[in-house]
Amino acid sequence: MLDIIVSVLTRTIVAGTPLLLATLGEIVAERAGILNLGIEGLMSTGAVTAFIVTFATGNPWLGMLAAILMGTLLSSLHGFVCISLRANQVVSGLALTMLGLGISGLWGKPYIGRPLPERMGRLNIPGLSDLPVVGKILFNHDWYVYLAIVIGIAIWFLVKHTSMGITLRSVGENPKAAESQGIAVIRVKYLAVMTGGGLAGMAGAFLSTAYSGSWNEGITAGRGWIVVALTIFALWRPGGAFLGAYLFGGIFVLQFMLQPLGVSPNLLAMLPYLSTLLVLLIYGLSKSGQRRMSAPATLGEPYVRGGR
Amino acid sequence: MNRILCLEMRGISKSFVDVKANRDINLTISSGEILGLLGENGAGKTTLMNILYGLYRPDDGEILVNGEVVKLRNPKDSMRVGIGMIHQHFMLVEKHTVLENIALGYDEAPFFFPQRTLRKRIWELSAQYGLDVDPDKPIWELSAGEQQRVEIIKALSRKADLLIMDEPTSVLTPQETEELFDILRKMSSGGHSVILISHKLEEILNICNRVMVLRKGLLTGEARIEEVDKGKLAVMMIGRQIAAAYPKADINPGDVVLEVTGLDVDSDRGLPAVRHLSLQVHRHEILGIAGVSGNGQQELVETITGLRQPLSGSILMKGVPLDHADARKAHTLGITHVPEERIKYGIVPNLLLYENSVLKRHRDAPFSSWIQMNYGAIKDHAGKLVDSFQVDTPSINVRVKNLSGGNIQKLILGREISGGPELLVAAHPTYGLDVGATEYIRKQIIELRDSGGAVLLISEDLDELFMVCDRIAVMFEGRFMGQVTPESCTVEEIGLMMTGSTIQEE
Ligand SMILES: Nc1ncnc2c1ncn2[C@@H]1O[C@H](COP(=O)(O)OP(=O)(O)OP(=O)(O)O)[C@@H](O)[C@H]1O
Ligand SMILES: [Mg+2]
Numbered sequence: 001m002l003d004i005i006v007s008v009l010t011r012t013i014v015a016g017t018p019l020l021l022a023t024l025g026e027i028v029a030e031r032a033g034i035l036n037l038g039i040e041g042l043m044s045t046g047a048v049t050a051f052i053v054t055f056a057t058g059n060p061w062l063g064m065l066a067a068i069l070m071g072t073l074l075s076s077l078h079g080f081v082c083i084s085l086r087a088n089q090v091v092s093g094l095a096l097t098m099l100g101l102g103i104s105g106l107w108g109k110p111y112i113g114r115p116l117p118e119r120m121g122r123l124n125i126p127g128l129s130d131l132p133v134v135g136k137i138l139f140n141h142d143w144y145v146y147l148a149i150v151i152g153i154a155i156w157f158l159v160k161h162t163s164m165g166i167t168l169r170s171v172g173e174n175p176k177a178a179e180s181q182g183i184a185v186i187r188v189k190y191l192a193v194m195t196g197g198g199l200a201g202m203a204g205a206f207l208s209t210a211y212s213g214s215w216n217e218g219i220t221a222g223r224g225w226i227v228v229a230l231t232i233f234a235l236w237r238p239g240g241a242f243l244g245a246y247l248f249g250g251i252f253v254l255q256f257m258l259q260p261l262g263v264s265p266n267l268l269a270m271l272p273y274l275s276t277l278l279v280l281l282i283y284g285l286s287k288s289g290q291r292r293m294s295a296p297a298t299l300g301e302p303y304v305r306g307g308r
Numbered sequence: 309m310n311r312i313l314c315l316e317m318r319g320i321s322k323s324f325v326d327v328k329a330n331r332d333i334n335l336t337i338s339s340g341e342i343l344g345l346l347g348e349n350g351a352g353k354t355t356l357m358n359i360l361y362g363l364y365r366p367d368d369g370e371i372l373v374n375g376e377v378v379k380l381r382n383p384k385d386s387m388r389v390g391i392g393m394i395h396q397h398f399m400l401v402e403k404h405t406v407l408e409n410i411a412l413g414y415d416e417a418p419f420f421f422p423q424r425t426l427r428k429r430i431w432e433l434s435a436q437y438g439l440d441v442d443p444d445k446p447i448w449e450l451s452a453g454e455q456q457r458v459e460i461i462k463a464l465s466r467k468a469d470l471l472i473m474d475e476p477t478s479v480l481t482p483q484e485t486e487e488l489f490d491i492l493r494k495m496s497s498g499g500h501s502v503i504l505i506s507h508k509l510e511e512i513l514n515i516c517n518r519v520m521v522l523r524k525g526l527l528t529g530e531a532r533i534e535e536v537d538k539g540k541l542a543v544m545m546i547g548r549q550i551a552a553a554y555p556k557a558d559i560n561p562g563d564v565v566l567e568v569t570g571l572d573v574d575s576d577r578g579l580p581a582v583r584h585l586s587l588q589v590h591r592h593e594i595l596g597i598a599g600v601s602g603n604g605q606q607e608l609v610e611t612i613t614g615l616r617q618p619l620s621g622s623i624l625m626k627g628v629p630l631d632h633a634d635a636r637k638a639h640t641l642g643i644t645h646v647p648e649e650r651i652k653y654g655i656v657p658n659l660l661l662y663e664n665s666v667l668k669r670h671r672d673a674p675f676s677s678w679i680q681m682n683y684g685a686i687k688d689h690a691g692k693l694v695d696s697f698q699v700d701t702p703s704i705n706v707r708v709k710n711l712s713g714g715n716i717q718k719l720i721l722g723r724e725i726s727g728g729p730e731l732l733v734a735a736h737p738t739y740g741l742d743v744g745a746t747e748y749i750r751k752q753i754i755e756l757r758d759s760g761g762a763v764l765l766i767s768e769d770l771d772e773l774f775m776v777c778d779r780i781a782v783m784f785e786g787r788f789m790g791q792v793t794p795e796s797c798t799v800e801e802i803g804l805m806m807t808g809s810t811i812q813e814e
Contacts, residue, residue, distance in 0.1 A: 161421055162419050162420055162422065163417050163418070163419055166404070166411050166412050166422065167412065169401070169404065170401045173401045173402070173403055173404065174399070174400070174401045174402070176399060177400055177401055177409075177412070178401075178412060178413065179363070179383070180363065180393070180395065180399040181399075181412050181413030181462075182382055182383040182387060182413045183412070183413045287576075287577060287578055294403075297403070
């Protein structure tokens with residue numbers, strides 16, 4: 001029994017990692033007012049990029065870097081369309097998803113079924129990793145798991161306790177106020193979207209070069225959409241992203257474990273969205289909750305400099 | 309850094325797509341001066357100040373500080389030179405705290421934990437200028453007066469020597485205005501200079517040393533304050549005198565049109581806003597509601613116009629009950645509404661002028677028949693409105709958001725009055741309007757009353773209420789503190805009631 005619990009928890013943390021990375025990214029972008037529905041595409045492009053580079057070089061770190069770069073690049077396209085051309089963010093994001101899925105399908109084709117020579121290594125922490133139970137659950141993972149946690153804490157700190165965070169949040173809440181204080185609103189928005197894209201790419205790299213180790217099409221399996229829901233579930237807070245990512249990661253794991261027992265996986269697949277609705281409902285019922293729940297005020301709105 | 313001893317704008321011009329907002333304007337201001345900037349709606353005051361603050365680039369002209377040309381490409385440049393601006397609509401992030409708002413874009417705020425270090429600086433400034441505000445409160449919890457103090461602290465903390473204030477008093481109560489002026493006087497005796505934009509001539513006369521008047525983008529007049537009075541300023545602005553009083557037909561109020569009894573309404577926050585309130589408005593009558601805003605006026609208006617559900621009480625419109633929040637029913641019963649937030653609730657900013665001119669009536673004949681809009685009739689109607697209500701617009705085919713505030717308000721009022729309403733509910737109809745437009749709107753309201761309409765007029769401007777109303781009720785914390793007629797009462801007495809004291813036996 002203990003074995004099963006340990007295994008579920010261990011795998012929960014693993015399954016939560018890509019969700020955490022991408023959600024943190026989406027939070028950064030949305031905090032600057034840019035909705036990015038292209039996460040699914042960014043993740044799968046990141047995954048295929050990381051896979052190819054790792055396959056060619058034998059170095060999963062290079063794969064990760066390439067995936068981050070790719071995510072940044074692709075999302076800057078979204079940035080260009082929504083920020084500079086002021087097009088509809090929903091449309092552009094959906095287009096990005098399709099583009100990303102297309103790219104990953106095309107580039108990944110020759111690699112289907114071929115295993116990676118080298119996967120992302122585990123981080124062994126002497127002492128901690130050998131602890132019974134806890135060591136197995138918490139301190140026996142690959143690098144991505146820890147990087148995600150460190151990045152999460154860093155983003156939480158930056159958003160909450162630095163002037164950079166105030167700038168980011170203000171740009172999403174009231175870009176005119178930021179502009180009037182000399183903030184380069186457009187630049188902040190670009191940087192935020194690109195950061196979000198980079199993290200989504202990194203999440204994809206985790207899937208192909210650490211989690212699975214071989215390429216198959218549809219490797220992201222809808223995680224990009226869960227991330228969009230998760231961002232709302234987290235109420236645009238990095239802290240909430242931790243909670244949500246591991247919770248939804250757990251649901252992922254249960255989906256596989258309960259299937260042999262006759263529980264429909266579709267039922268469980270529904271849970272992330274259902275729980276997001278539930279959170280909205282619970283918060284929506286009280287006035288103070290409504291205030292806490294509210295999205296960045298200008299989320300999805302194009303910004304015109306000096307306009308009115 | 310040198311302080312601003314003298315600032316000069318030379319030959320400034322700026323055009324937007326279809327208007328020349330500023331044409332060859334020269335302005336100088338020196339240390340310690342308070343300069344009033346006057347002009348009709350759309351004259352180009354805000355544009356000129358936005359140029360000085362680096363938000364807009366002028367097409368032509370230059371700016372000199374202490375005799376040296378400076379380039380102001382963005383607000384950062386201007387802040388560095390020592391220019392601060394407080395906008396017509398506050399530039400504050402509502403969800404953030406006072407500290408976070410002050411830290412935004414502030415060069416001297418440290419990267420880590422910027423709030424902590426700023427707290428001390430805020431205390432100093434608060435003490436020095438009497439700017440009382442709690443640094444840890446979020447902006448949405450603050451009153452307009454407090455928000456403005458945050459803006460002033462923001463500018464001062466960036467060492468602004470020249471403070472631009474764009475219509476700072478339009479959101480303030482009379483008392484808050486006095487406090488603001490005390491602060492400005494303190495600043496000016498400390499060597500700061502101030503440019504003040506206002507439509508209220510008394511205020512300009514009260515606090516400025518010098519005035520400049522803009523008209524249609526041109527600088528048309530300049531004077532020392534000793535040389536002018538209210539009448540002269542009005543002439544400089546609109547080319548004629550303004551009325552000191554408005555003629556009203558000598559008619560006694562007729563039948564009851566609106567009867568509200570025992571009304572209780574909650575605010576958005578779930579607190580009681582209107583408490584067991586009763587009122588009557590008759591034909592040929594303008595009932596004014598005085599009071600500091602936030603005392604339930606908005607909730608009252610929304611309930612009467614069918615936008616908000618009351619908890620209890622009854623509303624009878626010509627004997628017909630209006631008991632559910634139902635704006636359409638209110639409309640068909642003959643209630644029209646000039647809302648407080650005119651851009652948000654009065655128009656659809658991105659629709660064209662003629663489309664906006666028939667809002668609410670677009671489904672009635674002659675504007676639509678069966679399944680089809682009759683654009684011919686709509687455009688005719690819009691053309692007539694524009695003519696008879698003197699809406700200054702290039703054509704009826706422009707987006708309404710491009711009109712100036714005054715012209716938007718004329719259009720809304722025209723639309724609401726032209727249907728010949730039984731009851732007009734007008735909330736702060738002259739807010740932010742220039743003296744000419746204000747006068748015009750007031751005259752129209754009186755005309756409606758003379759021709760048999762009933763009017764409920766909500767305003768914070770006591771002069772306005774005294775000039776226009778037949779009866780004035782003073783509202784405080786959701787109740788009426790008393791009902792008076794303008795003849796039997798003084799402004800001071802009403803001012804007292806506005807703060808909650810009952811001096812009038814009911
Ligand atoms: N961003 C803009 N784009 C297009 N036109 C503009 C813009 N800003 C101002 N205008 C136009 O320029 C003219 C001057 O506007 P401005 O806001 O400076 O007037 P104002 O004197 O401040 O009026 P008010 O008293 O109503 O505030 C107006 O006709 C206005 O419609
Ligand atoms: Mg203005």
